[in-house]
Amino acid sequence: MVLANFLGVVLLMELIAGGYRFGADGLSMNYYVFNCPLAEPIVRSTVTSALQSDPTLAAALVRMHFHDCWIQGCDGSILLDSTKGNTAEKDSPGNLSVRGFELIDDVKEQLENQCPGVVSCADIVAMAAREAVSWSGGPVYDIPKGRKDGRRSKIEDTINLPFPTFNASELVRVFGQRGFSAQDMVALSGAHTLGVARCSSFKTRLSDPVDPTMDSDFSKALAKTCSGGDNAEQPFDVTRNNFDSFYFQALQRKAGVLFSDQTLYNSPKTKAIVNNYAMNQAMFFFDFQQAMVKMSLLDVKEGSKGEVRADCRKVN
Structure with missing residues (x-):
């Protein structure tokens, strides 16, 4: 744990040495230092309080961030409610298990009272996921801020979410299309150390014949x-609310819950990475935080390309 946190500090120092700045319109680590100095403390305290009451929210917040960034970039589009003329992302079958919207609303209300029109919903989602990871015992890292909120949220876009039936080759391909290496993909998959999967996501593995890549006792x-x-609900590993390397150890035992989990151990393309993370948690933490920073920068809206919503559930 100490080594992982040290590595997180090293990564942050490297980012600082690079000038803090990301993107032409000025995403930066210290984006809110002057225009909303209490932004980070408010996010941290509110998320911490919520997680103390319900530790299972940690997985939900990380999942929300991933599902937001993967569709149209990290723009808070997953937060928008459906309207009479449009079915939004959050009502897609792939997003029905995403929760924590009320927590984001709570943070947003506090920030609007403190500094109206400054902190975007997209940044709140990204910061909340970061806090969830560290609160659960995972790596401590920072992300650049300054994202703007998007105005588009359509159910049909969610067809691009990775499916739990994907094999390793398909995962490498779809993540590669977004600029992620196979190592990035496996590290991000390690977020499944938190949370649960629903039977609907893995029941096809139990059909006749039963998926032979599973341990027989685990299939039972x-x-x-x-x-x-x-x-x-089935936990991904034995410590559903702790961020650790047990997820990868489960894959070694042929106890991956989703087909897309177990395939990481079965494929020569990714098996060595799984073994490394199962054996070396500090390595997993370091690679995970780097991949999360990269993900948090996917197609971000900056400047005039977006807005800062007053209400995360609807466009201004």
Whole structure:
């Protein structure tokens, strides 16, 4: 843990040495230092309080950030509610398990009272995910701020989310299209050390014939879970609320919950990375934080390309 946190500091120092700035319109680590100095403390205290009451929110906040960034970039589009003429991203089948919207609303209300029209919803989502990772025992890292909120949120765009049925080659391909290496992809998949999957996401692995890549006892455990229906939940690893390397150790035991999890160990393209992370948690933490910073910069809206919503659920 000490080594992982040290590595996080090293990464931050490298980013600082690079001038803090990301992008032509000035994303920076210290974006809110002068125009809303309490932004980071408000996000941190509110998220911490929520996680103390419900530790399972950590996984939800990380998932929200990923699903936001993957579709149209990190622009808060996953927060927009559907309207009479438009079905938004959050109502897609792939996003029905995303939650934590009320927490984002709470943070936004406090920030609007403190410094109206300054802190974007997209930045709140990114900062909340960062806090969730560190609160759960994961790496401590920082991200550049200054994203603007997008105005588009359409259910049809979510077809581009990675599917739980993807094999390693498909995952490498789709992540590669967004600028991620195979190592980045496996590190980001490690976020599944937090949270649960619903039976609907893995029940096809239990069909006749049962997926042979699963341990036989584990397949029986999944079948027992699914006896509770499609919404029955199965933790990804034995410490569902702790950010650690147990997820990768589960893959080594052929106990990956989703097909897209277990395929990382079964494929020669990614097996060595899984083994490294299972053995060396500090390495996983370091690679994860770098991949998260990279993800947080996906197609961000800056300057006139977006807005700062007054209400995260609707455009201004």
